Amino acid sequence: MTRVFSGIKPSGDLHLGNYLGAIRHFVVDQHVHDSLFCIVDLHALTVPQDPARLREHTVDLAATYLAAGLDPSVCTLFVQSHVPAHAELSWLMECTVGFGELRRMTQFKDKADAADFTSAGFFTYPALMAADILLYRTDRVPVGDDQRQHLELTRDVATRFNGRYGDTFVVPEAAVAGVAARVMDLQHPTVKMSKSAVSPQGTVLLTDPPEVIARKFKRAVTDTGTEVRFDPATKPGVSNLLSILAAITGKDPRELADGYTQYGPLKADTADAVATALAPFQARHAELTADPAQVGAVLEAGAARARELAAGTLARAKAAVGLLAPEGS
Numbered sequence: 001m002t003r004v005f006s007g008i009k010p011s012g013d014l015h016l017g018n019y020l021g022a023i024r025h026f027v028v029d030q031h032v033h034d035s036l037f038c039i040v041d042l043h044a045l046t047v048p049q050d051p052a053r054l055r056e057h058t059v060d061l062a063a064t065y066l067a068a069g070l071d072p073s074v075c076t077l078f079v080q081s082h083v084p085a086h087a088e089l090s091w092l093m094e095c096t097v098g099f100g101e102l103r104r105m106t107q108f109k110d111k112a113d114a115a116d117f118t119s120a121g122f123f124t125y126p127a128l129m130a131a132d133i134l135l136y137r138t139d140r141v142p143v144g145d146d147q148r149q150h151l152e153l154t155r156d157v158a159t160r161f162n163g164r165y166g167d168t169f170v171v172p173e174a175a176v177a178g179v180a181a182r183v184m185d186l187q188h189p190t191v192k193m194s195k196s197a198v199s200p201q202g203t204v205l206l207t208d209p210p211e212v213i214a215r216k217f218k219r220a221v222t223d224t225g226t227e228v229r230f231d232p233a234t235k236p237g238v239s240n241l242l243s244i245l246a247a248i249t250g251k252d253p254r255e256l257a258d259g260y261t262q263y264g265p266l267k268a269d270t271a272d273a274v275a276t277a278l279a280p281f282q283a284r285h286a287e288l289t290a291d292p293a294q295v296g297a298v299l300e301a302g303a304a305r306a307r308e309l310a311a312g313t314l315a316r317a318k319a320a321v322g323l324l325a326p327e328g329s
């Protein structure tokens with residue numbers, strides 16, 4: 001059976017981009033592939049975190065996975081730091097990836113220039129991401145468009161390692177959807193929607209109530225002119241709305257555009273579609289938030305399975321590079 005792995009950082013409130021670009025695909029994949037979905041808490045540490053908030057976000061992300069429809073009886077849900085093999089394999093990956101390759105990562109280039117402090121972990125994090133994926137002999141990695149470059153690097157690192165030390169890792173494929181793989185900020189439609197958004201009004205949170213969703217879409221920045229046309233290059237604001245509506249309705253964004261002559265009704269319909277799609281999620285999320293023990297039990301079972309799967313690949317990789325196995329192992 002094909003193996004699927006993906007992860008999300010517990011570094012802030014999840015938004016519509018995370019849902020449309022990633023989580024909704026996880027929900028489909030879990031029924032078709034042997035799937036593992038991780039809360040990648042070690043990745044959150046690449047920027048300073050408030051410890052209590054990090055713990056809260058970790059539990060909340062688990063509740064979000066469950067509320068969105070991930071079913072622990074068919075997929076494995078776990079926290080990255082509960083499986084020490086991630087950090088251990090990450091070192092082997094850091095010693096396989098090139099400094100120049102990491103320096104070329106656009107996420108690093110974009111953020112490092114703007115930040116006052118850039119941790120070494122922020123620079124090397126694609127090596128940890130490669131370790132996450134390769135540990136589980138993953139075939140397919142469902143992600144949004146912004147992770148494409150990291151997936152290419154993971155493939156290069158796996159191929160290099162296999163070439164140097166013998167066949168150890170499966171070389172994975174990125175699975176990036178055709179629609180809404182890059183949801184843009186509603187206030188700044190040339191910038192992707194993000195957990196660290198400078199504009200809260202431009203970011204639709206998965207927990208936003210319907211009236212807040214309606215207001216954010218109503219105030220969404222649209223483009224000059226009044227024509228409704230799907231053209232991300234010249235009409236990024238309108239095209240973003242059409243992509244969101246298309247992702248939720250399963251229709252084609254160009255065909256949807258033909259049904260509108262003004263921006264107002266498109267904004268209202270998109271807000272309605274988003275609020276309706278999120279309603280069952282929000283009800284379930286509220287229930288799970290009131291029952292942290294249920295979430296804890298899911299994560300415990302998930303980590304046990306992940307540890308078992310990861311142990312074999314880690315042992316093989318360590319042996320391949322020439323690390324001496326301890327006596328009696």
Ligand code: TYM
Pocket residue numbers: 005006007008009010016017018019020021022040043128129132133141142143144145146147180181182183184192193194
């Ligand atoms: P993260 O936590 O930033 O984002 C989680 C997932 O959401 C997608 N995403 C988006 N999709 C569409 N539009 C957007 N505006 C948008 N913003 C985020 C991301 O592409 C991602 O799929 N490095 C990763 C986490 C990670 C990972 C992994 C992923 C760590 N190890 C192994 C896959 C496999 C990250 O920072 O994602």
